[in-house]
Amino acid sequence: MEVKKTMQAVKILVVDDEAPIRDMLRMALELRDFEVLEAGDTRQAYQQVVDNSPHLVLLDWMLPGGSGVQFLQRLRKEDLTKQLPVIMVTAKHDEDNKVQGLEIGADDYVTKPFVPKELIARINAVLRRSGTLTPDAIITVDGLKLDIACHQVSIDEHVVEIGPTEFKMLAFFMSHPERVYTRSQLLDHVWGGNVYIEERTVDVHIRRLRKALEPSQPDQFNYADLIQTVRGAGYRFSVKAAG
Amino acid sequence: MEVKKTMQAVKILVVDDEAPIRDMLRMALELRDFEVLEAGDTRQAYQQVVDNSPHLVLLDWMLPGGSGVQFLQRLRKEDLTKQLPVIMVTAKHDEDNKVQGLEIGADDYVTKPFVPKELIARINAVLRRSGTLTPDAIITVDGLKLDIACHQVSIDEHVVEIGPTEFKMLAFFMSHPERVYTRSQLLDHVWGGNVYIEERTVDVHIRRLRKALEPSQPDQFNYADLIQTVRGAGYRFSVKAAG
């Protein structure tokens, strides 16, 4: 048995009419584990936005026909896409354009040519600022899946009802397997900072979590067994132990 | 149950007296997900324009009876169709015709024989230029349909009365299913940016939305169930859950 952590990739839509530039950007972005969507014109771009809801748009300033500006304006007009972060990319070093782009609602501005590193930095900055970047971790141990973005635990695709504290505790355990944590440490990490709670309370929540992980069918694997008691020390989420 | 996002197809009216050519065009266009309307003469063409309001017209230069030119002139005279983009298609390589066509008001000009790719490119260009292309997203979950352009929600083809805020919220949820959003995030995405509103207000609108989605007949599916509350976290629009 083994722990798998999956980061739901941040999707970035690259809008540029020149394929070579798209390729270059794709390479730079995929190296950083971004998922890249492409569009060569505004129609495709809009289609991508609707179909795949990217987390961020890299938009070329100069697009044939309707320029990128129009596309940006449209995004900003529509309720659904008002929040979508956009970084303008342009060959023009013109300051006026920069101002105009930012006024319309671009979140940042990059001028060609640029070093990939700078672009990545700006992307991260924008994502951080906009709060879009909620690293959607999905942690998996065999059939046990914990999805933080969906705030959901499931066993073999079957949703498990679980309380908030139990959820946090399981999330903590699954991201720190094998290691033993004292009740006091668990209070710190799961409950957070300064709480004045009996240490024995941890036991109760451990029990609730175990109960939640028990299989509905008796012949299924019991994931509750992964939560081990270490007498005199605390608890441990062990993946090696079973399976 | 499953989320389907649909781009309301761009309707293109093909006006040509030769059926084989219409077929050829239909094939090329439908491959690109355009919706194709056909007309063999100007009378049919006009009828199609009135009945189905296409987004663009592909007009053959040489039509029996009234030529394509006359049809185009008529379109340009009428207020309702002044803006309708028209691409002339002709077998004549005659430059004069080209000029004449453009003067009357054709937006572009293609000579037979042409490669489909070029035609598609020109269509996209014209649509982009004219701004006519407003691909209207429609999101569907089973019998629940949300049409952004029409600003309308319907359940099993039956229109649901719904307020603006509820509409936006449903639209947001349907384009981001499964994921949990905090009240604060919902305020950001649905209300937009900087608003100073109580978080509890979200609850009230959630309730209004749920109420709106309740079935009129008690035996119908209750789409309100798709909106789940996640205690301590926020709300989630889950499609997997039910069905």
Next chain:
DNA sequence: ACTAGGTGTCATAATACTGTCACAATAACC
């Protein structure tokens, strides 16, 4: 001005979750 619908806020009811305790069960150690 008047209506009608939509919005945000509040008070209160309805729930779900928590922390704690008492006691049972188990392990460790003599």
Next chain:
DNA sequence: GGTTATTGTGACAGTATTATGACACCTAGT
């Protein structure tokens, strides 16, 4: 085996969170 320390368990009452109905305000259309 007997004793003690530690953990498991069920119950319960308090607490926090959410659902709901009511209301006053606002805005647009008449």
